Amino acid sequence: EDKVVQSPLSLVVHEGDTVTLNCSYEVTNFRSLLWYKQEKKAPTFLFMLTSSGIEKKSGRLSSILDKKELFSILNITATQTGDSAIYLCAVGYGGATNKLIFGTGTLLAVQP
């Protein structure tokens, strides 16, 4: 069965801390791995990774994919209260189109 597993389920940190969120997957015909930030409603696109070992960075956020070990991590440095959200990992796989299978998400709470 295709699946995406995220850990931890939730995390509470203080502003300025660095956090690492984990995503492991088992899917057939892997195409890409995407990270989203979900605050109130819509998942907001953060990163898309297709190649192993190449880090994607955007400001304080970075992510890397390991296709051999079937996992990805999302790092957030110098966390701010505005980083509080659910972080979703989704894996694109399958046939004619890149349908996404999502993990349950990691709920991150950044306290002042």
Add this chain to the structure above:
Amino acid sequence: EPEVTQTPSHQVTQMGQEVILRCVPISNHLYFYWYRQILGQKVEFLVSFYNNEISEKSEIFDDQFSVERPDGSNFTLKIRSTKLEDSAMYFCASSPDRLGNEQYFGPGTRLTVT
């Protein structure tokens, strides 16, 4: 910055009624998707759409569901006869390429079936 929009933001309907959820994808995108998220559960794929036809659909997407791109800008999801278990947040997404590597999501429509 272009974004996916959805209307209405919240729809309440009675069991057995038909509902149509509307989406306007990003204008130069070619691939369109519907996902749903039942409260407290994962986001689930429903259907993908390209070139005016369904590309793939999940087991959830049964004969009660249909999609349409009626006028070149809107993308709709119709549920013919709603059930209580259809209550969920429905997200529309669009992507510029076939691989759908970057899928951009709309704000969602919360459907409540009573």
